[in-house]
Amino acid sequence: MKQSFYWFSGLLLLIIISCSISKSVREQRNMISGSWTLDNISYENNQGTFKSQLFGDADAVCFEGSDWYFRDNNSTGRYTIEQGSLCSGGDRFIRWSVIERPETYSSELQFKFIDDKRKDISGGNGYRLKISQLTDTQMTLRSDVNVNGEAVTVVYEFTKKS
Template sequence: MMKNSIVLGALFLMLASCSLSKEIREQRDTINGTWILQDVSFEQEGDFKAKLFNDADAFCFEGSSWYFFENNSTGSYTINGNSGACPTGTRNIRWSVQEDPSGANRLQFKYIDEKKNDLYGRTGYGMDIVSLSSGSMTLKSNVNANGEMVSVIYSFNKQ
């Protein structure tokens, strides 16, 4: 009985790892590591105030450090604090790259605790992968800013 469970578990893991497309695996490998979020900007013209990821104002994320560990799909980001109005500290995340039904790939994450248990149930966040190379990454998401939906552009450089 125990042997069958082990074999079934190994088979499940093998099938799950094979289910990722080659493109998704390559993107996960490229994302692996530490990134600095250099710039957060809005695609539309105007002066917007937006809270990102139900955490902090957009400007707080500029200069934040993001770490992605591909082996177990965990990581973190750290807000260092801009102008003292930002909630500083490290947030643990579980992340993935998923193919969107439209064909675009998305970097998704949700918050986890120190023991890697999900926080906030099924709540998570996703950003379209606009561009990705070994040294830079541009992501995009739609958020509510001043009562209207706007596109936020996240520009990262790899450490």
């Protein structure tokens, strides 16, 4: 009986430890939490002019100046695009997290779309962006995509609102 208790306690502890997030991820989540403005979108690793649709939602030009909000305590958030002649404005709700990539010593911000009742509307599909810079006031995310068989990196530059 006593041996079963110790075995069960050890198993429970192992499960709790394996499900917890690392200190690094927790710190990054705390830094990301809050309101941000997406100031600039640029492209690296390829020449030319690009017209791109981001996140299956809208043209890149619609995202410049968009407001992003990340709530840390329940991993939800939203981004808001302003209404314009090229842009369908409004809020887009997301569920987000930070994951570590131990093999590359990097972290990624991942998100998927949810409705206003926090239900998944993306069929389990989502997006991952490499966190290349994160400070209290600046965040730079990168996404590698393929354009006509050639690699292009989309760079997203954010500034945190005070």
